[in-house]
Amino acid sequence: MSKLNIVILAAGKGTRMHSDTPKVLHEIGAMSILGHVITCAKTLKPNKIIVVYGFGGETVKDTFLGENIIWVKQAEQMGTGHAVQQAVAYLDDDANTLILLGDVPLVDTLDCQKLLSQASDKLAILSFNKADPTGYGRMIRDPHGQIRAIVEHKDATALQQKIIEVNTGIMAMPNQYLVKWLAQLTNDNVQGEYYLTDIVEFAVQQGVSVVAEITEDEWSVTGINAKTDLAKIERIYQTRYAHQLLLQGVTLKDPARLDIRGTLSCGRDVEIDVNCLFEGNVRLGDKVKIAANCVIKNAVIDAGTHIAPFTHIDDTQIGENARIGPFARLRPGTILAAHTHVGNFVELKNSQVDLGSKINHLSYVGDATVGKNVNIGAGTITCNYDGANKFRTVIEDDVFIGSDSQLVAPVTIAKGATIGAGSTITKDAPADQLTFCRAKEQKSIASWKRPVKIKK
Secondary structure, three states: OOEEEEEEEEOOOOHHHOOOOOHHHOEEOOEEHHHHHHHHHHHOOOOEEEEEEEOEHHHHHHHOOOOOOEEEEOOOOOOHHHHHHOOHHHOOOOEEEEEEEOOOOOOOHHHHHHHHHHOOOOEEEEEEEOOOOOOOOEEEEOOOOOEEEEEOHHHOOOOHHHOOEEEEEEEEEEHHHHHHHHHHOOOOOOOOOOOHHHHHHHHHHOOOOEEEEEOOOHHHHOOOOOHHHHHHHHHHHHHHHHHHHHHOOOEEOOHHHEEEEEEEEEOOOOEEOOOEEEEEEEEEOOOOEEOOOOEEEEEEEOOOOEEOOOOEEEEEEEOOOOEEOOOOEEOOOEEEOOOOEEEEOOEEEOOEEOOOOEEEEOOEEEOEEEOOOOEEOOOOEEEOEOOOOEOOEEEOOOOEEOOOOEEEOOEEEOOOOEEOOOOEEOOOEOOOOEEOOOOOOOOOOOOOOOOOOOOO
16 A cells, blocks of 8 residues: 555634634534544554644644644645645655545544545545535536536536535545646636646546545535534534444433533443533443433543432542432542442542542542541531641541531541541541540620621
């Protein structure tokens, strides 16, 4: 197989997006539009990926730092042919080139492979049939069905405008032909631009076969030009992701009410209820159940764990058969062992909770190490911040923390200790003892008046 160069055209301004963000950096499924195209390109294992950029210049390049990409600037947008001309100096003489569009995020790898299978000695073009072809270049065939030209909509005759087979802009051919054809382009048309599609006529004139691969998947070749397009393709992307999960055996209560902005991998018999959002990389083990309205980001949730409604999980690991929520918030750095319970309105941050421990109600546990079989009562707070520095709380195995307690870090609650309800603990509590802190007496001040708001 000959070398493969891929040229991605990504220089457009995207005026109709009404945004300062370059069009190709808007996101589908939390990945930039251009990122999707580059991902497709990489799966084809090319020798070179060349991105022709323009509007947004350095911002676009900086988004892909570290990628093995050749960046070529199109300073003036003078048409698709002009854009490809900018890449000529980087094309390999003995390679084929696949031209992709930077605003077509759902481009299909299989369609690209089909094109490339014919491109060793031909000009291969991806086309599709569109009921309303307004605005698209028409595929002009002769009476024998052979492609003779592509005519842009504004240059098409009334008869040609009735043709429904249209050009996608995606094509492949040998570089020995492409370089020669690019040199022949002129801007003698209504738009005054250098059309890449003019190379079809050059191929016909020079006896090079022109073939079209007709795709049945219109969404895979649909470009994004406005926020309405962005919203439509986002939903198509989400629907297709949901369909793949269903095929893998995941139970989705309503596939239309699922959003995945990253990657979601699931074991067997996973169940996901409605309005759940998965961000970053999320892995769900066998028989995990995610209830409605949860947001889960960069998390590993092991087998048998149930997540109750309205739970937020971020950068967290959860062991097997845990019970989390409802209305729980697990912040970055949280690691929960198996059989742990984290209940309603509990927030954890940068804390490790060992086997079988429970924090069931209305508590904040931050910067803490919690041992096995610990029970933390309602309203407990680890006071980890003194206004300038953060400190750690250590709660050893088999500890019981009474409700409405404050543990002022740094502090250690030793194994088997019990903390009486309502205590403020500022010193280490010894093992296997009851520790509590109480005011000696309760006072009432008869003359005291509640402050009132000062009128401005």
